[in-house]
Amino acid sequence: MAEQRRAPGRPPTHKDGEIRKLLISVAAEEFLASGYEQTRVKTLAEKAGISTRTFYKFIPNKAELFRMVAEDWLQKELQTLERRPQPEDTNKQELARLVLLYTRLLLSPTAKRTAVIIMREMERFPEILENYQTAVERLAHAFDTRIVHLCSKSDIDCPNPTEAAVMLRTMISGLQRQSMMRWQEDMTEQDIIRWADHCTRFFLEGCKGL
Structure with missing residues (x-):
């Protein structure tokens, strides 16, 4: 029996969902390394092992x-x-874990480079800035919600958990803005852990008076 030949077209090396995941992974690295403007579709396609047409x-x-x-x-x-x-x-x-996660999210070298790319390209590509701001707002809401929930527990003395959560989050986001505006060196993992611990201890003591 003659061997059946595959119909012409894109070879079925990946499922469609796998190709999208691969492109997202490749693009994330390339955007951080080269910036949005300098990233080329041709380069992304080559690194993903597909054609530009695909x-x-x-x-x-x-x-x-x-x-x-x-x-x-x-x-x-x-x-x-x-x-x-x-x-x-x-x-x-759990409070300390959440604060450390959020601190890493905003103050890690990768987070800083991402924010710099957004700010650099915001005038030419306003839709990217809008997407980023939406993402940050959703994360801030998720963080506040978790902190308020924890403050409702009996062993955390916090009369005004909503206000306290915003103040805690601002301590972290404020340092991010300061770091970007002054072009300070990237924070190390130990720097991030130290700042998160400082914020947590300040929160536990300070929120009692709110």
């Missing part, structure tokens, strides 16, 4: 790919923030 079958343009990268990042971070605490964790331990 790229455009899945992604209409570079701006849409950036949105997909941001959404993928957002969903992963939201899942981390919303993870249920371990049964053996105390409420204060």
